[in-house]
Amino acid sequence: MKELHSLSLLQITLFLPLLMCMNKSQGSPTSGTKYSISITTKDGMLPLDISPSAQPQPFLPLLAPSPLTPFKNYSMPQSKLSGLCSLNFSAAEDIMTTTATDCWTSFAPFLANVLCCPQFDAMLLVLIGQSSKFSGVLALNTTHARHCLSDVKKVLVNQGANDDLRKICSVHPVNLTEGSCPIVFVDEVESIVDSSRLLTACRKIDPVNECCNQVCQNAINDAARKIALNDMSNSNGNHSLPGKTTRIQDCKNIVLRWLASKLDPSAANSVFRGLSNCNLNKVCPLVLPNVTSVVKECRNDISNQTSCCKAIKSYVSYLQDQSFITNLQALKCAASLGKKLQNANVSNNVYNLCRIGLKDFSLQESGCLLPSLPSDAVFDKSSGVGFMCDLNDNIVAPWPSSSLSLLPSSCNRTTKLPSLPTATSSQNGLYINNLVLLHLFTSLILFKRLL
Template sequence: MDRVRTSNYRHLMLRFTLLLLLVQLTYYFTFGYVDIYESYSTIISSNIPRLNIKESQSPVEPPDLDHQRVLPLLAPSPLMPFTNVGVPKLSGKCPLNFSNVESIITTTAVDCWGPLAPYLANVVCCPQLDATINILIAQSSLSSGNLTINDMHAKYCLSDITQLLETQGSYNHLPEICAINPTNLTRTSCPLVDLRDIENTLNNSRVIESCKIIDPVKECGNKVCESAIMHAAVNMASKNYGVPDVIDDCKKIVVRWLARKLEPSDASKVLRGVSSCKINKVCPLVFPDMSNVSKECGKVINNQTTCCDALEHYFTQLQDQSFITNLQAISCASSLAASLQKANVTLNVYDICRVKLKDFSLQVGSQDSGCLFPSLPFDVTYDQTSGIDFRCDLNDNVAAPWPRSSSNPSRFTCSSNSTDLPALPKATSYQKGLQDNVFFISTLLMLAMFI
């Protein structure tokens, strides 16, 4: 939205703006002038995140970037270090071989970095954590011959995984925010978990050929890999159809079998690519009570300013929740509009109050800009130079779509001042470099510290 934020929100942004000015002035007087429009915001660290398994473990290096003109939120400065917090206290009762997937665990720790994990949970952290657990079990099957962890060991394994991640800086309540418990590692209801039985049941070549390399964009449209996984799961579940959720449980086993056939890094890309299709279809936001919006905007709007103020206040509640992707924002706009229509808000208040898709996501920086994430899977990155970094589109001004009618909320029309709805965000991957309207963000971490 283009309207003024509520007084509380303006106060928080003022504090952050003053912090921004202070840090930039400090940097100016310490290091001399720099063109901040040509530099990246960074968090400098003297410690490299790594597992305490092999002393030779190296940090995760970010992919090469096609560095284009970007606008940082803060000039480079020595801010918050990313450090190990100690040696993990492993149970000694988990059969998983963690040393086989050290780099995957390190990636997960950075994706689930402490202050940011609750805001990145839906988009980055939890999908990567789920992939990591499946890959760990898949790798252990190379020696165990089994694609599950038994009930006795499951709780120890989940605890050990959490310990390894926390000692690299991850959020200390990951199982809670990602809704993962020991049963996610156990046999569940699928009748086949032994590798010999699975090999005799699966159409090995179909699953491998369909999933060994996937294009996330094409996969979400054609569902080649997902269909192969589902077909295999149905065959495996045929011996136990009487149990609820048996097909879903067998899909989990097929995914682990597939991860066993691939290198861990390749398996992570495939699993994240398949899961991103599901993630982008659902709005992750919880919509609070909208009675005040209904009161001020319902039926005939008597005072447009009062209506938009009420809607503005409502959006500040949504913007406290999490980062979302462009495609999720479309789903959220649909869901909210349908709920507003049911609450007797019949006019297109998105158009009247100039609501944009970016208004549904967490707001970043003093510009009050919504941070929409790429719909394709990506990772937060860390190195000694750029610190903890992720990027999002702060300048995508696509108008939020309003349903044509309450009887058909799935059909949308764009307001006259909007551009075409994005099939994908403008910056789709690290490999394709940064676009002019993309911010390279690391300083949201400071926002978590100071407000």
């Protein structure tokens, strides 16, 4: 087994048919199914039985890095950078390493929404915020931003990040400037906003309660509005000026950078990841195509259950090609698709009828749902890159009530949600028994999507 863990992703994916033959009985890995895997080693065939426990814990599928891109924890040599960026990369060295791992090479597009881009955005806020402690300015000019973004990319790519990261996360030099916000100097910000209130609200947040109570978010929004409207005193009270919303959003970035200058880099990064997860878990990030094929087989009184289930599973298989999502996002996706089908006269609960689970909305074959709490990928020299999955059970996707017009909310205490998408400390555990299985499955499915 030690030899298997040392294999690279490239070796696993190219030689997987020769390494593994697997007999699978009916059922899923979390419902008590027993898997028998035979792995070819230099000593012959090694049978391996993997039997899930009655109450499996979340686990970490490992994604080994390519041997062509060795993972190294160091910054790009200074001679290869532009020399025109004044951002202090060493102040956020650990955060940049985390970003490189979260945005690891070929896996970045599949983890963009849940891991990579939220961490990339947080890292940029921290870099500019820490720089402002010496410059006194909370934004870069366009030219400076262009050089810095280029240098940031070089450092991250040198540590294993995807070379197309800026495109994946839609980050441009203008995102590092002040945009339309009229205030960029630290002392000006502190003369306008209630610094004490802002720090008290955001110094440390509860990633669960903050999404519902919005204490820090409200403090940030209030500060951004004050800054944005500060130079509008001569507008005769008319704040309905063009671009007001954009200006407030740009000033929100200034406030976040100011926070990053007052907090420890790691603390600021944690706060920003928590805030981004509040927005991330509110919506379904998947593209739901036209449901005509499903409606044709499943509308009203279903005449052929087999045809209906084949249609809905074919539809869901398209969703499985898109990306990994969190468990709360899976709830939103299930509800969105359910309402879409109901509006097209599909009245039967096809999720229950056809055994469509929450895991079916995430990238397959592993069916990994990421935790609703912020998480990061991890790197291990012997095992590669991996990330946490919240696979406590095969939860059937909830069919939306016909009387419920809104999507289910984790903040609505009257809404009955499945037990799976609950942020708990158990998400920090490892389910070792399924580790190898998910390693092989995940490597294979991601490799197939890169062909």
